[in-house]
Amino acid sequence: METNLTIQQVATLTQLSVHTLRYYERVGLLQPVGRATSGHRRYSAADIARIEFLTRLRTTGMPIRQMLRFSELLRQGDASVSERRALLEAHYQQVRERLQELNQNLAVIEFKIEHYKKLEADQGADPWLDKGPTVAKQNAALRLEA
Amino acid sequence: METNLTIQQVATLTQLSVHTLRYYERVGLLQPVGRATSGHRRYSAADIARIEFLTRLRTTGMPIRQMLRFSELLRQGDASVSERRALLEAHYQQVRERLQELNQNLAVIEFKIEHYKKLEADQGADPWLDKGPTVAKQNAALRLEA
DNA sequence: GCTTGACTTAGAGCGCACTCGAAGTTGCAG
DNA sequence: CTGCAACTTCGAGTGCGCTCTAAGTCAAGC
Numbered sequence: 164m165e166t167n168l169t170i171q172q173v174a175t176l177t178q179l180s181v182h183t184l185r186y187y188e189r190v191g192l193l194q195p196v197g198r199a200t201s202g203h204r205r206y207s208a209a210d211i212a213r214i215e216f217l218t219r220l221r222t223t224g225m226p227i228r229q230m231l232r233f234s235e236l237l238r239q240g241d242a243s244v245s246e247r248r249a250l251l252e253a254h255y256q257q258v259r260e261r262l263q264e265l266n267q268n269l270a271v272i273e274f275k276i277e278h279y280k281k282l283e284a285d286q287g288a289d290p291w292l293d294k295g296p297t298v299a300k301q302n303a304a305l306r307l308e309a
Numbered sequence: 310m311e312t313n314l315t316i317q318q319v320a321t322l323t324q325l326s327v328h329t330l331r332y333y334e335r336v337g338l339l340q341p342v343g344r345a346t347s348g349h350r351r352y353s354a355a356d357i358a359r360i361e362f363l364t365r366l367r368t369t370g371m372p373i374r375q376m377l378r379f380s381e382l383l384r385q386g387d388a389s390v391s392e393r394r395a396l397l398e399a400h401y402q403q404v405r406e407r408l409q410e411l412n413q414n415l416a417v418i419e420f421k422i423e424h425y426k427k428l429e430a431d432q433g434a435d436p437w438l439d440k441g442p443t444v445a446k447q448n449a450a451l452r453l454e455a
Numbered sequence: 456g457c458t459t460g461a462c463t464t465a466g467a468g469c470g471c472a473c474t475c476g477a478a479g480t481t482g483c484a485g
Numbered sequence: 486c487t488g489c490a491a492c493t494t495c496g497a498g499t500g501c502g503c504t505c506t507a508a509g510t511c512a513a514g515c
Contacts, residue, residue, distance in 0.1 A: 460513095461511085
């Protein structure tokens with residue numbers, strides 16, 4: 164099972180570009196990847212696992228500076244476990260807060276969509292038909308904007 | 310109730326910088342804000358409501374290009390309601406997908422935190438004490454990485 | 456042996472969303 | 486009246502995270 168993939172294969176696997184993979188290595192997110200005799204990179208299973216976890220950190224919004232700190236701690240081995248945990252926990256909390264905010268904003272957007280649906284229904288209706296105070300009330304709720 | 314706030318007051322209120330407020334206006338996210346005789350900006354309640362909704366779009370990750378499209382539709386008035394709804398619905402779906410992904414990644418991060426906690430507990434323990442196959446198993450689950 | 460395409464490096468360039476600087480008004484406190 | 490902070494415009498600068506280019510090397514098929 165010692166396959167050791169080429170950069171292209173890893174790019175396909177991880178959905179990162181070959182450029183990004185090399186970039187991650189040179190900035191220090193990955194320690195130097197093994198090479199074939201040709202000098203071409205050969206990624207191990209461990210390399211790929213690392214890339215996949217780093218990608219999770221990225222997509223949850225961790226800045227590269229912080230991922231760099233995490234990678235550095237990994238290189239330091241067992242002694243750094245509790246600092247690694249602390250770093251991840253701090254990130255975890257931040258993401259949860261962002262998630263909260265995101266959900267709130269999403270609710271407002273959904274409300275607006277519903278509002279537009281009602282407007283669309285009204286547009287199709289006979290303009291002389293009394294629609295009651297509903298629309299005006301909602302505009303008030305939406306604070307004056309369309 | 311026709312207060313009409315200064316740019317500084319709006320910055321404080323919306324948590325945007327005065328720079329950003331002017332930037333939003335010049336790129337066209339806001340139609341030109343009213344002015345005092347001095348030429349200084351005076352933001353109406355409607356302006357502020359617009360800014361707040363735009364900020365919700367931003368913090369949910371909508372690119373400015375798309376917010377620009379939305380603002381353009383707002384300027385076009387009632388005829389654009391259904392296109393506005395379509396735009397918001399598309400965005401809504403994208404955010405929900407990102408939210409899913411975020412939650413999955415967060416779960417993996419949490420798992421890793423738990424893993425580190427166990428490592429920390431083991432570090433404190435007598436190294437000659439048999440800890441059973443638990444740690445090895447988890448390393449396998451974590452796919453070879455620390 | 457030759458072509459084709461994937462690989463290598465170092466460094467430059469890009470898109471986004473601000474963010475700031477310069478140079479000049481304006482408005483309010485003392 | 487003086488000082489000074491807050492405002493104005495226009496254009497340039499910044500930080501981030503890639504993304505691409507150039508020039509060259511390598512590997513496999515014909």
